[in-house]
Amino acid sequence: MSIVKLPSAARRAVAGLTLVAACGAGVAAAAEAEVVMYKDPNCGCCAKWAEHLRDNGFKVRVVPSDDMGRIKSEAGVPRELTSCHTAKVGRYIVEGHVPAADVERLLAEQPEVVGLAAPGMPMGSPGMDGPYPADRFDVISYDAAGETQVFASH
Helix, strand or coil: CCCCCCCHHHHHHHHHHHHHHHHHHHHHHHHHCEEEEEECCCCHHHHHHHHHHHHCCCEEEEEECCCHHHHHHHHCCCHHHCCCCEEEECCEEEEECCCHHHHHHHHHHCCCCCEEEECCCCCCCCCCCCCCCCCCCEEEEECCCCCEEEEEEC
């Protein structure tokens, strides 16, 4: 078997097509996945996050709960990664204001993690829009052993 070296323009074209295919897979995953979001009945930013997901092709079912601590505990969300709402999509947990693009990537790549979290409530994250300057924030992946790593930076 021989390796063919492509000219740089052809390499860029192949890389671009690969990116388009990956993005398409994320959009398809979003269209197929239902997000079940548990939230405090009085939380407005959670509703805005659900709308952000809907705007990006997800079906979102909102379940109001007065016992978010129990839901987070049962979902296995590490205490240091908690935020205001907890969602289930496919086999994953999504905690807090995680951007839709990160959820799409999670579903497309299917990593061996429990889920993603945007700890706290970072200003400028989806649903946390406001007159304040946006915070830089990381979306963290975590596994069943509690190991974490940065999944995306915003």
